[in-house]
Amino acid sequence: MIQDPFFYLVSIPAVLIVGISKGGLGGGLGLIAVPLMALAVPPTTAAAIMLPILCLMDLVGLWKYRGLGDKSSLGVLLPAAVVGIILGALTFRYLSDDHIRLIVGTIAILFTLNYYLRSRGRGARAPSRIRGSLWGSLAGFTSFSVHAGGAPLNIYLLPLRLEKADYIATTIVFFAAVNYIKLVPYTLLGQFNSDLLLTSAVLAIFAPVGVLSGAWLQHRINQQLFYHLCYGFLLLAGIKLYYDALG
Template identity: 65%
Template sequence: MITDPWFYVVAVPAVLITAISKGGFGGGLGLLGVPIMALVIAPQQAAAILLPILCLMDLVGLWKFRGKSHLHSLQSLLPAACIGIIIGALTFKFFSADHIRIIVGLIAVIFSLNFWLQPSDRVPKKPSRLRGSFWGTIAGFTSFGVHAGGAPLNAYLLPLKLVKSEYVGTSIIFFSTINFIKLVPYTLLGQFTFETLTTAATLAILAPIGVLIGVRLHHKISDKWFYQLCYSFLFVMGVKLLFDAFY
């Protein structure tokens, strides 16, 4: 187990932020978990420590938002995400974490600016199998390397203007599925060491606590402010990723 106290100074808030985000906002700020932990350890090790904890968060989220999801979107997103994970696993040695950060960061920033610059009364988009398959593949690919699938997923889900509980429930089902799938290639690639797993087990107690806090916040925010916050989180994610990639 990692014993460096500075690691836990950054890891505890990183896990809590991720869990609160998953429980209340569909995982928007969860992308910050790996970059925060990477301040003191390697990004690959941070991703490996966080993955089992993410799976535990997903289980709590699935229970709290059971029966609330947009099944039509999941039918196109999930199969495509599996393809994205396979691409990510096969190209693991060729793409650096910075390459993935640039891709996701650009998607997040451009998509957020597009939302703010368009008229506020725009009509919600209809579900599209083609768009869902495209963004699902990108989300699976970017999620594999640095757990950064939130921006591509939001690029598809947010324009649908779903009821907030349906949006969060759909996000939780999507990420719980791909996170459990990722356990297989992470294991095959040797990402889970004894140190990684024991450290993850130590931090795991924070997962349900953070998710339940997020659920409580979720029910106290109106739909209008919920989407404003989601797009703001998306923009912050993009800027953070681009900053990390270039500096």
């Protein structure tokens, strides 16, 4: 089990933020976990620790939002995500920790800039099998590598302007399926060991707390302020990872 206090200083808030995001804000901040944890451990280690925790969060979210979700979008996104997961597993051995840091840092920075700079007020976009397959496969690939599938998934889903509950439920179902599928290649690639799983078990205490808090806060928190703060921290984490990879 990891003993470094700094690891828990960054990991506990990361788990809580991801849980709150999954429970009430559509899971868009799932990206924040690995960059924050990677400030204390290698990105691949952070991803392995987070996967069982994400699976637990998904179970809580599935129960909370049962019966909701956009089934037509899921029918396009999930098969494409499986392709992305397979590609991620096949290329895993060719990526060093610095490569992963660059990928995570780039995604974190671009996703944050997209959040702050994207235009608002556009009308709803019609569903598209082509766009859904493209962004779904990219979501599967980035989710496998660093649990950062929220960015490409949201690029497809947000313009559809789904009802809030259906949007949140769609993201929960998508990542529940993706995360449980990822358990197979993660195991085959030797990503898990007893120390990491014990660390996951300790941090998992905060998983249902985060998800249920997110569901409770959905109608009680200033969502814009929450996102501004979290994306600000995400931008700083992305810049730090970029600096570490190139240093």
